[in-house]
Amino acid sequence: VAAVFLGTSVDLSSPKVVRSSAGALFHLPTVQSDDVMGSLGHLSNERVRLLGTAMTEGVNYCDAGTLSGSVAIVMGNEGHGLDDQVSSMLDGWITIPMHGRTESLNVGMATSVLCFEAARQRAGT
Numbered sequence: 001v002a003a004v005f006l007g008t009s010v011d012l013s014s015p016k017v018v019r020s021s022a023g024a025l026f027h028l029p030t031v032q033s034d035d036v037m038g039s040l041g042h043l044s045n046e047r048v049r050l051l052g053t054a055m056t057e058g059v060n061y062c063d064a065g066t067l068s069g070s071v072a073i074v075m076g077n078e079g080h081g082l083d084d085q086v087s088s089m090l091d092g093w094i095t096i097p098m099h100g101r102t103e104s105l106n107v108g109m110a111t112s113v114l115c116f117e118a119a120r121q122r123a124g125t
């Protein structure tokens with residue numbers, strides 16, 4: 001398990017990021033790279049499934065097995081999602097269903113939901 005930050009994502013050394021991680025940054029392997037396509041290509045070559053997040057039309061994230069095994073959850077920009085070049089590298093899409101009039105979660109909250117679900121599936125509970 002690791003957190004990979006590609007392109008113009010957050011600066012991991014920012015005091016706000018360190019504080020908001022509640023210490024997780026000191027216990028979780030992290031990688032930062034400006035080479036988005038090269039990094040995704042490397043993961044794919046290592047047989048890591050690349051699952052992108054989408055507001056609709058993805059597989060429900062709760063479906064058994066979706067987040068187990070060697071998988072990378074690819075999160076996009078809150079306003080624009082994943083660009084076409086990144087989307088072309090993906091093996092599939094996952095969605096966090098929204099109910100009622102809710103449109104979406106911010107990327108930090110969505111990432112939290114998906115990470116906890118991945119941990120739950122891997123634990124077999």
